[in-house]
Amino acid sequence: MSQQHPDVPFAITLDVGSSLANRTGSWRSERPVYLDRLPPCNDACPAGENIQAWLGHAEEGNYEAAWQEVMRNNPLPAIMGRACYHPCEGACNRSALDDAVNIHAVERFLGDQAIEKGWMPAVAATSSGKQVLVIGAGPSGLSAAYHLRRLGHAVTIHEAGPVPGGMMRFGIPAYRLPRDIVQAEIDRILAMGVELELNHKVEDIQAEMQDGRFDACFLAVGAHLAKRVDIPTPDAGKILDAIGVLREMETGDDPPLLGRRVVVYGGGNTAIDMARTAKRLGAEEAIIVYRRTREMMPAHDFEVEEALAEGVILNWLTTIKEIDDSGSFVVEKMALNDDGWPEPTGEFDTIEADSLVLALGQNVDTGFIAKVPGVEIAKDGVIQVGPDMMTGFAGLFAGGDMVPSERTVTVAVGHGKQAARHIDAWLRGERYEHPPRPELAGVDKLNSWYYADAPKTVQPELEIIRRQTSFDEVHRGLDETNALYEARRCLSCGNCFECDNCYGVCPDNAVIKLGPGKRFEFNYDYCKGCGICATECPCGAIKMVPEEI
Amino acid sequence: MLKQIEGSRAVAEAVGLCRPEVICAYPISPQTHIVEGCAELIRAGTIQHCEFINVESEFAALSVAIGASAAGARTYTATASQGLLFMAEAVYNAAGLGLPIVMTIGNRAIGAPINIWNDHSDSMALRDAGWIQLHAETNQEAADLHIQAFKLAERLSTPVMVCMDGFILTHAYERIAMPDQAQVDAFLPSYQPRQVLDPADPYSIGAMVGPEAFMEVRYLAHDKLLQALSVIPEIQQEFKEIFGRESGGLFHRYRLEDAETVVVTMGSLAGTVKDMVDERRADGVRIGVITLCSYRPFPLDALRRALQGAAKVIVLEKSLALGFGGVLATDVRMALHGVDTLVHTVIAGLGGRPITRKSLARLFGRVERGELKDPHFLDLDLDLVRREIDNQRNQITAGPIAENILRDIGPRATKVG
Amino acid sequence: MSDMTAEQKVKFYQKGTFTVGNRLVDQARRSVQASMERSNAITSGHRACQGCGEALGARYALDTAMRATKGQLIAVNATGCLEVFTTPYPETSWQVPWLHSLFGNAPAVASGVAAAMRVKGRQQVRVVAQGGDGGTTDIGFGCLSGMFERNDDVLYICYDNEAYMNTGVQRSSATPPTARTATTPAIGPEPGNVFGTGKNLPLIAMAHNIPYVATASVANLHDLERKVEKAMAIRGARYIHIFVPCPLGWGSAGHDTIRIARLASECGLFPLFEAAHGEVTGSLPIRHKVPVEEYLRPQKRFAHLFKDDDGSARIARLQRMADANIKRFDLLRDVEETPL
CATH class of the missing domain: 3.30.70.20 (Alpha-Beta Plaits)
Known part of the structure; x- marks a missing residue:
């Protein structure tokens, strides 16, 4: 004790810090x-983004680092910030405090910043010497091409259509996803050295691979065959399919003619998009007919709300039986049975309309794929792949809407990334092992008192009248101040x-x-x-x- | 400089000459005039660079002193009687922490019954607290002892009580040789604390000490007081060299040469006793006086040597250990342990009861005739106490003794005090 | 932007605003506890129980005072847990000059230290005295009141854990009604400490008209530090009463110490306020109000309240006390939640 102070009284006086x-x-x-722990947003992201990490960079005001972090998993932030249905926000723990972090808006802000400032992602310095063929320039194919390129492989995309983008152009209307944004992000991928051949429809995969001396192939042609139902009608020309109409919007010279009253049949997001597009094309009435209830609609609620705000009419618990000789739509009312499923009631009604657009989903065109030895077609007409996303044919991988999965742009982008990782491993004779997932950082793990109340930033919206008449983007982006604010609302769950x-x-x-x-x-x-x-x-x-x- | 001055004022001025830095006080008779004097000297600018703090109790007074002393300030306070007991916990603490505080005790009885007059019950109650206790015989010595006390306290890093008889000394006007500042400055160096609270060199003062070291801590404190037995005479000598007079020391000797009977006493009583001794000596009685100055530490060996030739020792003390007897007498007997000397315990002057020459003459006569029983209570109204004792034996409930005595004593009360 | 709906007003904000280390506030206003250079006035190796609120409160307060005085600080300590667990021979946890004298005299000892500094012309050295609730509201009350009325240059900090913990959880005048202690057992017609007793020392301190009085809590570090900083910027007698849960005495989990302190303030039973010269000058609004049950339930000393209807009636009475505090100190006013 009193070593430093031998003169002070014994025991009663002690040298500081001696309790060590x-x-x-x-x-x-x-x-x-x-x-x-795994943050719920990351857990929910189909593209496997490390959302929390890039929000962290954004929180510091380091937007390029934030964007580069997004780009590690997702090459299309400006698109995804608009088109993704953001399951991350549904999982966000912040909703237990006030509102979920407006993640997609920040992502969009970063994506737009990158386009504006011309930021480029990092590409591996050395080439692997391997060549990969990607078939289809939709979100999944573009994503796979991008990731493979980052890993140092040479990539060529063969796209059947005249423009790249796939469902990003044909499935999502411009008022949700402006085309210049789509083009800018695709151009950036191409600028990394990805080769794109348009109007190149692949008929024989094996031959293409051999001719081009490709070491592997990623197949991502999507699902473009509209599902149909048999509705008796005297005038088949009145019945259109939504995918066809939306595609025509992109590729045709004139907008499709739908008439003053348009009925859209279906309850998914495509049905909503179709109805809203019909309004913008000048339809006085756009009526969605759906056989189940509003709550059971697979469409996202916020899109339904937006559609209703724009004047779209919703007829739920209704099926279309036929179009009669006078051109009236005969519909039957449905009722939920005790199990909660809709059953016909025998009550009929009629709706007057000029056209019927079917939005009942799409099938995969598997014709040219089935010829490849070893490839299996699963039920629902999709391609069977293993956990490594490889088909039964060695070196042929598949993803996006053509494999069993939820069909969204984000899932497709995620597939592209996963496929790229597996292809990369396969090309090196290895297997890609996904690192183990840490335990989830649920809201019960947080002590939320330390976070100040901070309601989410509401993105400004276009006025209704403009929304009903133009294809201008409905949602405006965040500016730097509110993007920063929004990033700072992140709770950093689990980390x-x-x-x-x-x-x-x-x-x-x-x-x-x-x-x-x-x-x-x-x-x-x-x-x-x-x-x-x-x-x-x-x-x-x-x-x-x-x-x- | 010779001054006709009240004892309390002399002490205040002497303390002032010691350049105190913090003085804290709470009023209690009979020490009030001392701190009033200090307050006045500070306000008048006679004492400079000194904080005077009016506190809310004696406990706070000594506590403030503890803080100030631990922070390196030369610190002084004064109290008496109930006040000393009220601060008792801090009295032990100041000693335990080794803080060189000087405190005057204007010795006074302890109640109940409440009594403001002089005896030594108060300082005796705290004789084992680890403080040096010095008793002044005269106001000159009271003043001088304060100057010595600071030097003693600071040399040993231990607190010192200077005890002076309440009223008899504190309120008495006498002619006193007041030291001057230059002399005091020459005698008393500035305070160099052994330990001090200082952000530049921090440590923790006042740790909790368990059985593993408490004995040693206590032994070291004991040893420090024993060291004082040699330091006190050294300081007495240093004082004499500068001030030219004998003051302090372990005890004073008076006419001890060839004394067969020695009276051992403390405080102002010694004056009266010396007069009596002179009278007895004139009658050929070989009698002398020892006046203890240092009660704690108790000079066992020196006293034993001083009493070597005596056949009889009369311990005349103003304290009583209830249920036991003399306090000082017990200590004197300890000094004479193994020596065949007759020691008389005489309890006198409790609560301010005058100790008259007549009573002392009667006492010495009885000692000379071998008639004194031990212990002896000087001038005790034996009839009264026997009657009261009998009353109590006959009653189931007796009521407060003091009230009964006052009732019984009736018109005689005026004769006392 | 005329065609856009009104934009939301942007508020300054960072994730973890109320955490110890909010990196977005000015360097000067950052918490001492976030600093790698904090003084650690009490360092590791002390013998406080697991989860001791007092050990935490004392480090919070003294580290802040150390920063405010640039290390020119002397601490005086009353007897009690804090003293015992930090300085058992041969080890001390203190890293500041520190003096322990007695249970009831810390304010007076501190006055003495301050007087010594004044007389020596070292007024830059400041004095903090500290004690538990027993040492402050009971046995040290006389000395504290004396120090206050003399307006001595001392900051006195009471670490209030609402009973005599060092001696085995006996009632003090800071023990709240219904709390079970070893001397107010939870039996008989009025189980636990009785209603209508006890004293509110911050209000008594205010009655001395001293320049600064505040309450604080280990659950709100930023508020606590701000108050200590403020107190150290003032000369004269100052008093801060810090709420420090005691897992041992309260029968709560060690890890819940801060949580329980937070609930005490969020339910209104321990209002956080400050006063200057006898007038309340501000209070900290409740961020997320909770009923008193939420505060009482995790503590075994209140377990008897949850057994029967009589207990419910007592809880209602405690709720009324909390509500009275909320009204008196305006704790539910609507304020913009400005971080720090």
Whole structure:
């Protein structure tokens, strides 16, 4: 004790800090450990984006780093920020506090910034010497091409149509996804050295691969065959399919003629898009007929709301039986049975309309694929792939709408990335192993008191009158201030964001701060295992584990 | 400089000459005039660079002193009687922390019954607290002892009480040789604390000490007081060299040469006793006086040597250990352990009861005739206490003794005090 | 943008606004506890129980005072848990000059230290005295009141854990009604501490008309630091009363110390306010109001309240106390949630 001060009184007077000799860590029955949990947004993202990571860069105002982080998984942020149905936001823990973080708006902001500023993604410096053929220039094919290119492979896309983009052009109306944005992001991929051959319809995959000396092929031609139902009609010309109409919007010289009253049959997002497009094409009435209830519609609720706001009429619990000789649509009312499923009631009614657009889903054109040996067609007419996304034919991979999965642009982009990883591994004679998923950072893991109340930024919307008459983009983007604000609403669920709480709240000084970006360490010599750090960690990045005694 | 001055004022001025830095006080008779004097000297600018703090209790007074002393300030306070007991916890604490605080005790009885007059019950109650306790015989010595006390306290890093008899000394006007500032400055160096609270060199003062070291801590404190037995005479000598007079030391000797009977006493009583001794000596009685100055530490060996030739020792003390007897007498007996000397315990002057020459003459006569029983209570109204004791034996509930005595004592009360 | 709906007003905000280390606030206003250079006035190796609120509160307060005084600080400590767990021979956890004298005299000892600094012309050295609720509201109350009325240059900090914990959880005058302690057992017609007793020391301190009085909580570090900083910028007698849960005495989980302190303020039972010269000058609004049950339930000292209808009636009475605080200190006013 009184070594520094031999003159001071014995025992009563002590040298400062001498309690460091007392290792209180021996009291502990549980120890805190830092861990990284999986944020719900990342967990929900079909494209496998590390949303939290890029929001983190954005929170610091480092937008290019944020965008580069997005680009590690998704080559189309400006598109995805508009077209994605953002399951991330549905999973966002922030909704338990106020509203989910407006993730897609920030992503869109980053994507737009990148286009404006001409940012380019990093590409592997060395070439692998391998060549990969991608068939189809939709979101899945473009994504695969992009990722394969990043990995150093030479990529050629063969696209049957006259323009690249696939469903990004033919499935999503311009008022949701402006075409200049689509083109800009595709151009950026091409600028990385991806070869694109348009109007190149592949009939014989094996021959194409051999002729082009491709080492592997990713097949992503989507699902373009509209499903039809048999509706008796005296005038077949009155019945159109939504995909055809939307495609014609992109490729035809004149807008399709639908008439003043248009009936759209179906309850999915395409039905909504179709109805809203019909309004914009001048239809006085656009009526959606759906056989189940409003709640059961597969379309996203916010899109239904937007459609209703624009004057689209919704007839649910209704089926179309026939178009009679006078041209009237005979419809039957449905009712939910005890199990909650719609059943015919025998009550009929008629609707007057000029055209019927079917939006009942699409099938894959599997004709040319079925010829490839080993390729299996699953039920529903989609291509069977393994967990590595490879078909039964070695070196032939497939993804997007043509494999069993949810059909969204985001899923397609995710497929492209996964396929690229598997192809890359396969080309090296290896297997790609997805790293194990950490445990989920659910809302129960958070201590939300530390986050200030901050309702989400509402993206400005175009006025209704303009929405009913033009294809101008409905949603405006965020500007820098509100994008920053929005990024800062992220709770960083499950991952330390160096808030210093653990360092501050430890009654035993048993947390060592390692400095910016280096996070913290526990000093188990002194940690008594009280667990305050874990309880007060706002984002759930600490857990208590029993000591082995 | 010779001054006709009240004892309290002399002490205040002497303390002032010691350049105190913090003085804190709470009023209690009979020490009030001392701190009033200090307050006035500070306000008048006679004492400079000194904080005077009016506190809310004696407990706070000594506590403020503890803080100030630990922070390196030369610190002084004064109290008496109930006040000393009210601060008792802090008295032990100041000693335990080794803080060189100087505190005057204007010795006074302790109630109940409440009594403001002089005896030594108060300082005796805290004799084992670890403080050096010095008793002044005269106001000159009271003034001088304060100057010595700071030096002693700071040399040993231990607190010192200077005890002076309440009213008899504190309120008495006497002619006193007041030291001047240059002399005091020459005698008393500036305070160099052994430990001090300082952000530049921090440590923790006042740790909790368990059984593993408490004995040693206590032994070291004991040893420090024993060291004072040699330091006190050294300082006494240093004082004499500068001020030219004998003051302080372990005890004073008076006419001890060839004394068969020695009276051992403390405080102002010694004056009266010396007069009596002179009278007895004139009658050929070989009698002398020892006046203890240092009660704690108690000079066992020096006293034993001083009493070597005596056949009889009369311990005349103003304190009583209830249920036991003399306090000082017990200590004197300890000094004479193994020596065949007759020691008389005489309890006198409790609660301000005058100790008259007549009573002392009667006492010495009885000692000389071998008639004194031990212990002896000087001038005790034996009839009264026997009657009261009998009353109590006959009653189931007796009521407060003090009230009964006052009732019984009736018109005689005026004769006392 | 005339065709756009009104844009939402943007508020300054960062994720984890109320955390220890909000990186977006000015360097000067950042928490001391986020700093790698904090003084750690109490360092590791002390013997406080797991999850001790007092150990935390004392480090929060003194580290702040150390920063405010640029290290020119002397601490005086009353007897109690804080003293015992930090300084058992041969080890001390303190890293500041520190003096412990007695249970009931810390304010007076601190006055003495301040007087010494004044007389030596070292007024830049500031004095903090600290004690638990027993040492402050009971045995040290006389000395505290004296220090206040003399307006001595001392910041006195009471770490209030609402009972005598060091001696085994006996009632103090800071023990709340219904709380079970070793001397107010949860039995008989009025289980636990009785209603209508106890004293509110911050209000008593205000009655001394001293320049600064505040309440604070280990659950709100930024507020606590701001108050200590403020107190250190003022000369004269100052008082801060810090709420520090005691897992041992309250029968709560060690990891819940801050959570319970937070609930105490969020339910209104422990209002956070400050006062200057006897007038309340501000209070911290409740961010997320909770009923008192949420605060009471995790603590075994209140377990008897959840057993029967009589208990429910007592909870209702405690709720009325909380509501009275909310009204008195205007704790539910609608304010823009400006971080820090």
